[in-house]
Amino acid sequence: DSGVTQTPKHLITATGQRVTLRCSPRSGDLSVYWYQQSLDQGLQFLIHYYNGEERAKGNILERFSAQQFPDLHSELNLSSLELGDSALYFCASSPRTSGGYEQYFGPGTRLTVT
Amino acid sequence: DQQVKQNSPSLSVQEGRISILNCDYTNSMFDYFLWYKKYPAEGPTFLISISSIKDKNEDGRFTVFLNKSAKHLSLHIVPSQPGDSAVYFCAASALGNTPLVFGKGTRLSVIA
Numbered sequence: 416d417s418g419v420t421q422t423p424k425h426l427i428t429a430t431g432q433r434v435t436l437r438c439s440p441r442s443g444d445l446s447v448y449w450y451q452q453s454l455d456q457g458l459q460f461l462i463h464y465y466n467g468e469e470r471a472k473g474n475i476l477e478r479f480s481a482q483q484f485p486d487l488h489s490e491l492n493l494s495s496l497e498l499g500d501s502a503l504y505f506c507a508s509s510p511r512t513s514g515g516y517e518q519y520f521g522p523g524t525r526l527t528v529t
Numbered sequence: 530d531q532q533v534k535q536n537s538p539s540l541s542v543q544e545g546r547i548s549i550l551n552c553d554y555t556n557s558m559f560d561y562f563l564w565y566k567k568y569p570a571e572g573p574t575f576l577i578s579i580s581s582i583k584d585k586n587e588d589g590r591f592t593v594f595l596n597k598s599a600k601h602l603s604l605h606i607v608p609s610q611p612g613d614s615a616v617y618f619c620a621a622s623a624l625g626n627t628p629l630v631f632g633k634g635t636r637l638s639v640i641a
Binding site: 417448455456457459460463473505515520523 | 533561563565570571572573574575578618620622623624626627628629630631632633634
């Protein structure tokens with residue numbers, strides 16, 4: 416158990432809808448990272464927050480947004496969903512300010528868009 | 530453009546033998562490398578890392594080797610155990626400041 420929690424575990428929704436994925440980092444970790452893993456792909460970095468502030472952005476679509484709250488939990492909002500958004504979404508946390516070192520991953524949320 | 534490549538999608542090894550997982554990278558700015566292991570229905574778990582100032586790092590049954598001139602790293606697992614069966618991801622960053630870039634993974638099956 417990494418200490419990172421993600422909810423929900425599974426989500427099934429229709430095209431055009433909006434969903435929110437939630438992540439709680441390990442106790443004491445100020446950094447939260449979001450990744451997308453599509454079929455047969457590696458983990459694609461989406462966005463990094465440190466102590467409530469956005470630190471780095473990857474290939475995150477404009478339809479996606481994220482935020483980190485004062486209690487350090489983070490939410491990833493996906494809107495106008497398309498079939499291609501179906502994927503595993505992982506959250507990770509670390510105590511570091513930069514994203515290039517060890518990160519601790521949650522179990523993921525599997526999103527299916529029908 | 531894939532900056533971190535794991536060219537073998539799968540690998541099968543007998544229990545007790547050595548498993549060697551390979552990873553190539555193209556970005557010469559990468560100087561920190563990590564291996565993660567992932568079981569089904571779980572998130573990736575950090576396994577071992579290496580900085581570019583070293584060419585080898587060992588942790589128990591796991592050893593990572595780095596060949597900077599060839600832009601290649603490998604993970605050796607000796608001896609392999611059935612519990613090692615998982616997908617292994619290689620990841621890299623530049624100066625620790627850039628986000629981790631992951632390969633697509635290699636599925637290791639250790640056969641008893």
